[in-house]
Amino acid sequence: MIRFDGVTFTYDGAAAPTLDRIDVHVGEGELCVVVGPTGSGKTTLLRAVNGLVPHFTGGRLSGEVLVDGRSTREFAPRELADVVGMVGQNPAASFVTDTVEDELAYTMENLGLAPDVMRRRVEDALDLLGLHDLRDRPLATLSGGQQQRVAIGAVLTASPRVLVLDEPTSALDPAAAEEVLASLTRLVHDLGLTVLLAEHRLERVLPFADSVVLVPGGGSPLVVGGAAEVMTQSPVAPPLVDLGRLVGWSPLPLSVRDARRRAGPLRVNLRGSTPPAAPPADPTAPVAARLRRVTVAYDGVPALDAVDFEVRTGEVVAVMGRNGSGKSTLLGQLAGVRPPTSGSVDVGGADPARLAPRALVARVGLVPQDAGILLYGESVAAECLAADRDTGLASGTTHAVLERVLPGLAPDRHPRDLSEGQRLALALSVVLAPAPPLLLLDEPTRGLDYPGKARLVLLLAELAAAGHAVVMATHDVELVAQVATRAVVLAEGEVVADGPARDVVCHSPVFAPQVAKVLAPEPWLTVDEVRGALEVEAVRG
Amino acid sequence: MSPVARTTAGRRGLHPGAWWLWAACMAAAASRTTNPILLLLIGAVAVYVVAARRTAAPWSRSLVLFLRLGLFVIVLRVVLVMVFGNRVGGHVLFTLPQVPLPAWAAGVSIGGPVTAEAVIGAAVEGLRLAVVLVCFGAANSLASPYRLLRCLPAVLYEAGVAITVSLAFAPELVMAVGDVREARRLRGRPTRGLSGLRGTAVPVLERALDRSLQLAASMDARGYGRRVAVGRGIRRWAGATTAGGILLLLAGIYGVLAAGSLPWGGIPFVAVGAVLLGAGLATSGRRTNRTRYRADVWRTPEWLVTASGGVALATMVIAGILGVPGLEFSAYPLAAPTLPLLATVGVLVGLVPAWVAPVERTSRRVPAPAAAAADPSTARPDVGTDAGPDTVATALVSARIEGTVP
Numbered sequence: 029m030i031r032f033d034g035v036t037f038t039y040d041g042a043a044a045p046t047l048d049r050i051d052v053h054v055g056e057g058e059l060c061v062v063v064g065p066t067g068s069g070k071t072t073l074l075r076a077v078n079g080l081v082p083h084f085t086g087g088r089l090s091g092e093v094l095v096d097g098r099s100t101r102e103f104a105p106r107e108l109a110d111v112v113g114m115v116g117q118n119p120a121a122s123f124v125t126d127t128v129e130d131e132l133a134y135t136m137e138n139l140g141l142a143p144d145v146m147r148r149r150v151e152d153a154l155d156l157l158g159l160h161d162l163r164d165r166p167l168a169t170l171s172g173g174q175q176q177r178v179a180i181g182a183v184l185t186a187s188p189r190v191l192v193l194d195e196p197t198s199a200l201d202p203a204a205a206e207e208v209l210a211s212l213t214r215l216v217h218d219l220g221l222t223v224l225l226a227e228h229r230l231e232r233v234l235p236f237a238d239s240v241v242l243v244p245g246g247g248s249p250l251v252v253g254g255a256a257e258v259m260t261q262s263p264v265a266p267p268l269v270d271l272g273r274l275v276g277w278s279p280l281p282l283s284v285r286d287a288r289r290r291a292g293p294l295r296v297n298l299r300g301s302t303p304p305a306a307p308p309a310d311p312t313a314p315v316a317a318r319l320r321r322v323t324v325a326y327d328g329v330p331a332l333d334a335v336d337f338e339v340r341t342g343e344v345v346a347v348m349g350r351n352g353s354g355k356s357t358l359l360g361q362l363a364g365v366r367p368p369t370s371g372s373v374d375v376g377g378a379d380p381a382r383l384a385p386r387a388l389v390a391r392v393g394l395v396p397q398d399a400g401i402l403l404y405g406e407s408v409a410a411e412c413l414a415a416d417r418d419t420g421l422a423s424g425t426t427h428a429v430l431e432r433v434l435p436g437l438a439p440d441r442h443p444r445d446l447s448e449g450q451r452l453a454l455a456l457s458v459v460l461a462p463a464p465p466l467l468l469l470d471e472p473t474r475g476l477d478y479p480g481k482a483r484l485v486l487l488l489a490e491l492a493a494a495g496h497a498v499v500m501a502t503h504d505v506e507l508v509a510q511v512a513t514r515a516v517v518l519a520e521g522e523v524v525a526d527g528p529a530r531d532v533v534c535h536s537p538v539f540a541p542q543v544a545k546v547l548a549p550e551p552w553l554t555v556d557e558v559r560g561a562l563e564v565e566a567v568r569g
Numbered sequence: 570m571s572p573v574a575r576t577t578a579g580r581r582g583l584h585p586g587a588w589w590l591w592a593a594c595m596a597a598a599a600s601r602t603t604n605p606i607l608l609l610l611i612g613a614v615a616v617y618v619v620a621a622r623r624t625a626a627p628w629s630r631s632l633v634l635f636l637r638l639g640l641f642v643i644v645l646r647v648v649l650v651m652v653f654g655n656r657v658g659g660h661v662l663f664t665l666p667q668v669p670l671p672a673w674a675a676g677v678s679i680g681g682p683v684t685a686e687a688v689i690g691a692a693v694e695g696l697r698l699a700v701v702l703v704c705f706g707a708a709n710s711l712a713s714p715y716r717l718l719r720c721l722p723a724v725l726y727e728a729g730v731a732i733t734v735s736l737a738f739a740p741e742l743v744m745a746v747g748d749v750r751e752a753r754r755l756r757g758r759p760t761r762g763l764s765g766l767r768g769t770a771v772p773v774l775e776r777a778l779d780r781s782l783q784l785a786a787s788m789d790a791r792g793y794g795r796r797v798a799v800g801r802g803i804r805r806w807a808g809a810t811t812a813g814g815i816l817l818l819l820a821g822i823y824g825v826l827a828a829g830s831l832p833w834g835g836i837p838f839v840a841v842g843a844v845l846l847g848a849g850l851a852t853s854g855r856r857t858n859r860t861r862y863r864a865d866v867w868r869t870p871e872w873l874v875t876a877s878g879g880v881a882l883a884t885m886v887i888a889g890i891l892g893v894p895g896l897e898f899s900a901y902p903l904a905a906p907t908l909p910l911l912a913t914v915g916v917l918v919g920l921v922p923a924w925v926a927p928v929e930r931t932s933r934r935v936p937a938p939a940a941a942a943a944d945p946s947t948a949r950p951d952v953g954t955d956a957g958p959d960t961v962a963t964a965l966v967s968a969r970i971e972g973t974v975p
Contacts, residue, residue, distance in 0.1 A: 130862070
């Protein structure tokens with residue numbers, strides 16, 4: 029259905045080709061996952077399918093991309109709209125109309141379909157994606173998961189043969205992600221659609237994949253094949269695959285169910301040992317920040333409802349909950365983004381909303397969801413110098429921090445050309461330079477690959493040990509499993525759970541990480557814990 | 570008319586064209602009088618209709634923006650008259666310091682005595698413009714700009730999409746400014762003052778550009794701008810008729826607004842121009858084969874709404890022709906405005922849409938919990954639960970409009 033024949037693509041002005049002599053073939057009705065580190069060319073590969081690369085982006089493409097027998101050489105993206113449905117990384121940015129129903133019909137209107145056909149297909153799409161309650165809603169009022177489903181529906185109504193999705197679940201909470209993936213599998217199974225998708229959160233999509241295209245980046249050749257077989261050599265792998273590699277399962281398990289059925293002996297093996305208990309929270313450690321009965325309301329609707337919260341130095345607190353449950357608002361309160369509607373905020377003895385910018389950054393650093401918004405220098409070096417100047421630090425402080433966070437980042441690169449992980453590292457360094465005792469992170473792993481995530485985990489653990497207090501809002505249960513000492517779950521602006529991370533995530537079916545699901549009821553969270561325990565066992569045995 | 574269309578019509582609210590015609594008539598009526606009481610009445614009618622029939626959609630909040638703009642226009646006008654106005658005489662309120670001007674600038678004055686007549690006259694002039702603005706604000710709040718666009722002839726559609734997309738951009742720009750200022754604060758940089766402004770503008774524009782590129786890619790991928798080949802002769806004919814039609818139409822509208830400048834009040838120009846334009850657009854429309862999903866229908870409520878606006882305008886015009894006293898407000902000498910009966914009744918007829926226009930379904934959202942539980946297919950985990958603060962707010966607003974929340 030999709031065929032890349034010897035495709036080489038180079039962006040204008042780029043020294044090396046992004047895609048180098050690629051041959052890929054995705055058969056009809058396949059769900060194919062594109063995996064690879066950030067910046068390896070996954071998005072370029074996806075956009076080449078409907079000709080946005082190179083028709084829209086410019087650059088030079090040689091070789092041939094064929095979709096359903098049509099070559100992107102002869103057909104512009106708009107002429108492939110009836111064959112390829114393309115859903116981008118940020119669905120909200122792709123909406124053309126203003127209500128759900130109109131958005132679903134937009135592509136069909138462009139294709140000139142008869143009104144009765146359009147009507148029928150819109151109803152089908154509403155049912156297929158579970159959107160019928162939302163049909164008249166303005167798009168701006170939808171949640172992230174709903175927007176993602178509308179974006180899928182909007183390309184689906186044109187009844188394409190191929191669906192291409194770029195990171196469809198990265199911005200979603202675990203439940204919403206499952207909902208979107210369930211819709212996708214339904215399309216593959218019931219309609220025989222060919223789906224090509226790129227995703228960093230492999231633990232979410234691998235169970236559904238028929239085949240995997242590994243884009244290793246750095247000029248290495250592509251690896252194409254069955255999911256389990258490609259995963260044996262992939263540099264990026266979900267915890268389940270890591271566990272499988274550790275224990276030596278073959279073929280590798282791709283779903284929790286697979287792994288669980290094989291994990292019996294492992295569970296017996298581990299029965300003798302207990303997971304390394306996290307150091308109990310030091311009740312004498314000074315409190316870094318405290319919220320007292322804080323309520324924040326937008327237009328009279330509370331986003332936070334009389335929340336009590338405190339964080340001590342040396343803690344890494346994960347704030348979890350659905351999209352829209354008040355996580356970002358909580359962080360915003362700690363950073364003094366806006367004064368609370370009622371209640372009091374205390375960060376190191378002051379109300380952050382009243383602090384002048386320079387005094388604020390010395391007490392609390394916030395890396396927002398879109399870390400790039402903090403950066404506006406012309407180059408990495410300029411950004412570092414500006415940060416030193418802004419906060420009155422000795423010249424070179426920020427760059428020294430950056431060298432620790434991510435060594436070897438070329439100082440002359442423009443922040444916009446950096447990969448997601450590099451941008452996060454730079455923003456983090458800028459925020460960390462004045463050494464704020466309280467560090468806040470909003471969705472730090474969005475768009476981050478596994479190596480990037482591993483570096484972040486090490487860094488956060490180091491910071492906590494050095495006496496920083498860290499609060500992060502995240503959907504990423506694997507990150508929580510690896511680094512958080514405490515977890516707080518928010519729902520509808522209220523705290524519904526607060527306790528040691530292990531207890532909170534292990535007891536929740538939604539927030540449990542893969543390893544915990546496989547080894548339940550034993551409370552193991554990460555592959556590293558299991559590895560450590562097995563090594564001890566081996567020595568003992 | 571197919572049975573499907575009949576049962577579902579009205580559900581999608583009034584035809585946006587009807588709202589715009591009604592609003593245009595009200596605005597034209599306002600431009601025909603300087604009586605402040607009549608002007609305020611027209612403004613009140615527009616605001617009341619919006620309050621009664623607006624939806625929970627984001628664009629329905631735009632009236633407030635237009636009200637503010639109107640207020641600004643009045644203030645600006647008064648200030649300008651105070652500073653630069655003609656010194657005709659009258660009751661002097663206070664005197665501004667006068668700036669001496671060279672002889673060649675005779676007729677222009679800066680500063681000097683400010684009279685009550687001048688200030689009130691300027692305020693009334695400003696009020697007229699403000700009411701016209703409010704009428705258009707009402708149309709903006711009542712009809713989604715995108716739905717109005719859907720009624721355009723196929724050939725104008727693509728240019729129109731570009732315009733709506735750019736209009737939709739303004740609120741996003743405001744949001745981007747907020748985000749960037751927040752980010753500057755987090756970096757320890759000043760958010761106010763000149764350096765704050767400069768530091769904000771560049772990243773905001775950068776984000777705006779980014780977003781428009783994403784949107785353009787999405788539109789391209791979704792078939793925007795697909796063309797059908799047509800002959801060159803047809804294209805030329807279409808271009809000529811369209812251009813000629815627009816010229817005639819413009820001349821005609823000038824004639825209608827500036828009474829007495831063209832024979833027959835310019836009506837024949839308008840008619841011929843409209844026919845030519847229609848023909849031109851229809852011919853060029855052949856190049857695109859777009860179709861319309863659930864085209865808006867025009868029936869009784871649409872006729873009633875348009876007619877109510879028409880009555881308001883007609884009474885004003887007739888009163889003007891009959892020379893009914895009270896239509897014009899006199900500032901020299903200053904006199905209390907009176908209320909001409911005919912025009913007042915006419916303006917009040919403009920309230921009719923508040924009752925006859927169907928309520929759009931967007932304002933009746935969020936299934937009741939009982940209904941959701943009764944229908945297993947709607948009892949999905951996300952309904953109601955993953956509604957963010959915004960959606961809840963919208964729900965509350967719409968509930969308040971319908972009177973379900975005290």
